Amino acid sequence: MTTPVRRKPFVKRRRYGFDLRSTALFFVFLAVLVSVLGLAARVAAGALDRRPAWVFVLVAVAVAGCLGLRRRWRLSGVARRAAAALDEAAREAAEALEASAVPAQLTSAPVPINVPAPAPATADTVALAVAVDYDALTPEEFEEAIAGLCERDGCTDVEVVGGAGDLGADVLAVTPDGRRVVIQCKHYGESHRVGSQDLQRFGGTCFTVHEADVAVLVCTSDFTAPAVEYAEQCGIVCLDREALEAWTDGTGPHPWQAALEDGEAGWETAGAGV
Incomplete structure (x- = not known):
């Protein structure tokens, strides 16, 4: 009796080959980026040598930018929480209104109240009501x-x-x-x-x-x-x-x-x- 040989499932493997074109483009981009950063740093250094006070300006701008981003992030969080609170309040108000609504068939007719009509005003009553400073x-x-x-x-x-x-x-x-x-x-x-x-x-x-x-x-x-x-x-x-x-x-x-x-x-x- 021969035993059948179990074949291993075919697994498609990803080939990691060397791509010369992609590598060359990457190094070119990296070189351009380093050149731009170097040129910017050189220009900044020259400007700082001529005007040292700009150091404080740049630092202030950087700090303000960081604080602005942080504040914007906080405000966005506050806005999200406020929107959630408003949605929750609206939902609760709708539920309360629905719970307090009384079916029309259960409402009773208003009981009329007999209010005596006011007496007609006369010259004497008008005069007595006058108070002038x-x-x-x-x-x-x-x-x-x-x-x-x-x-x-x-x-x-x-x-x-x-x-x-x-x-x-x-x-x-x-x-x-x-x-x-x-x-x-x-x-x-x-x-x-x-x-x-x-x-x-x-x-x-x-x-x-x-x-x-x-x-x-x-x-x-x-x-x-x-x-x-x-x-x-x-x-x-x-x-x-x-x-x-x-x-x-x-x-x-x-x-x-x-x-x-x-x-x-x-x-x-x-x-x-x-």
Whole structure:
């Protein structure tokens, strides 16, 4: 009985032969590289001999380059970590939103709440809600505020005319009963009282020039006794700080209402000086 001879599997072996062309090209490239590096080193050495300070410049550039590469590598790492964190946060937010979503069939209809309708605003309720810091206003803003009070209390054709050449009139208005109101505004400090000369200048134009049915001088301070006496003689309504605040918050009469009640004698305010 003959035993069959087992053949060895054929294995393809890589031949490592000597390639003259590749070797020559390698040495040529190496020689060129060494020449270029040598020339660069020679040029650098010559430059350094002429300018030694360039040594520090080159060292600084090299260090800056190394630090820049290192920082860029760190920033790239930070950016990767930040992107991963944002992705994780977005995934968690999506999961939380999905978990908190309630199916439409499980939502109940909102229970109506009966809220009483607000009461209609009246002139008195609006007046009580007003709080004005007159000391913080400019003279022009003070005139606008007085005009606003006139409009609030039902006057029509309200106009702010104060300025150069106003001849003593700052606010013009027509009362609900048709009387023409001419108002002069004095935005004074607390210690600056309105004197009789102010009243005389206003009294010389309010009736003859502006044809006022009701002449009013309103101030943020007080009146002197001669000023009040002149106002009573001419029929000018004087509103000091106390009367102005009462008109503002609705606890006092309108100036044209006071003039109607007191007739031609005018209205002497409670805060008038002696």
